[in-house]
Amino acid sequence: MRPPRTATTRWRSNLSLSPVVALERMAEPVFIDDVAQLRTLAPVTSAPIRHHVFVCTGKSCSARDSAEVKDAFERELKARGILFGREVKGKNPKGSVVLTECASVGFCAIGAAVMIYPDGVWYAQVRAPDVAEIIEEHLLNGRVVERLALLKLPAEGSREESGADADWEA
Numbered sequence: 001m002r003p004p005r006t007a008t009t010r011w012r013s014n015l016s017l018s019p020v021v022a023l024e025r026m027a028e029p030v031f032i033d034d035v036a037q038l039r040t041l042a043p044v045t046s047a048p049i050r051h052h053v054f055v056c057t058g059k060s061c062s063a064r065d066s067a068e069v070k071d072a073f074e075r076e077l078k079a080r081g082i083l084f085g086r087e088v089k090g091k092n093p094k095g096s097v098v099l100t101e102c103a104s105v106g107f108c109a110i111g112a113a114v115m116i117y118p119d120g121v122w123y124a125q126v127r128a129p130d131v132a133e134i135i136e137e138h139l140l141n142g143r144v145v146e147r148l149a150l151l152k153l154p155a156e157g158s159r160e161e162s163g164a165d166a167d168w169e170a
């Protein structure tokens, strides 16, 4: 847990420190208290975000062409004008979908894994040709693509029933 910050601990002069320690201090990130400044620094906070899509690019999912899945999401979301991001990259600063690559989530034997939040739906065995359907059905119309949806969080059942001890890459 982060220790509470006070006016005296927030900033100290580097003049009395050795050059190495002073450099280390300079590299320390400054904690920003001002919410308005934070919002300016993170434009995503003013975008009408509705979904966050994670595509696993771990080793096993990559072997199942998850890069193509991610590219398909990017292409299709851009085409619909709903991919959040910088306009200079062809994205929409007011887009409603954030697309992120992530590391292994435990679907290694059944990738490519795609997770959609805040709905908590984890899709398995996703291929690039499935992406348009996921966008159209799930993201735009709120209907889970049941043929690919393997897990919905919070999960039903106990740890023992779900076989949660299985090996995976993380």
Ligand code: FES
Residues within 6 Å of the ligand: 056, 057, 058, 059, 060, 061, 062, 103, 104, 105, 106, 107, 108, 109, 111, 112, 113, 168, 169
């Ligand atoms: S590599 Fe994607 S779930 Fe493990």
